[in-house]
Amino acid sequence: MAKKAKKYVYFFGGGKAEGNAQMRDLLGGKGANLAEMCSLGLPVPPGFTITTEACNEFYRRGKKWPAGLAEQVDKHLARLEKISGKTFGGVDNPLLVSVRSGAAVSMPGMMDTVLNLGLNDQTLQGLIKLTNNERFGWDAYRRFMQMFGDVVLGIEHDAFEHALQAVKDKRGAKYDTDLDVEGLKEVVEEYKKVYAAAGKSFPQDVREQLSVAIDAVFNSWNNERAIKYREIHNIKGLLGTAVNVQIMVFGNMGASSGTGVAFTRNPATGENKFYG
Incomplete structure (x- = not known):
């Protein structure tokens, strides 16, 4: 019997999630909290998280994806298409995603992010x-x-x-x-x-865009600023960064569109008051 591939990708969306807040070491802080918020019924745009174990294997294998990861990414991308009604690379209703890092310990601004992934000369016309x-x-x-x-x-x-x-x-x-x-x-x-x-x-091939963007996030785990940040803050023992692939929301659609950061507590004082 063939050995079952290790699970490297966890889905969240539609009020359900395969992960939870206790899975920070595996899903990173961002991925674990996205899963938790989704399970609580908060309006979280759906997506999936590639685990820190996948990042660790990426480095162990000489910067190559572990066996089964590509298939799992394709499977969860199809789930994302189904739940959103959009098609990745589709001209009529294109699916665009963000690709973000997320280690178990917060490292703000140290690793890489790619937004609006899935756009090319054809899907641009669909978005318009x-x-x-x-x-x-x-x-x-x-x-x-x-x-x-x-x-x-x-x-x-x-x-x-x-x-x-x-x-x-x-x-x-x-x-x-x-x-x-x-x-x-x-x-x-x-x-x-x-x-x-x-x-x-x-690259006009959106799947190529996604695979090399995932590589870039994995690679950013060991960029100079991330390594220095871990040294300064004495962060040790982590497997790597998770990668969060999530449906895009936009802050540049016009005067009534924007983005920002909000906290359920004051981040400076801890006061139980909405801040942002």
């Missing part, structure tokens, strides 16, 4: 049609191209900033929000030139 907001679609695309190039492919962040600033200067835009649809289209074209100048190409 779905939201009836062309500016939002192009803004989401240029943000994704910059973040993916920087975080996943290691292209210099400044190269994207310079390209963006050049378009803003050309069009007399003081802020990013001053750029109209045509301006954002030009930014995307300039970003493609940034990729080419770095000898890279932006």
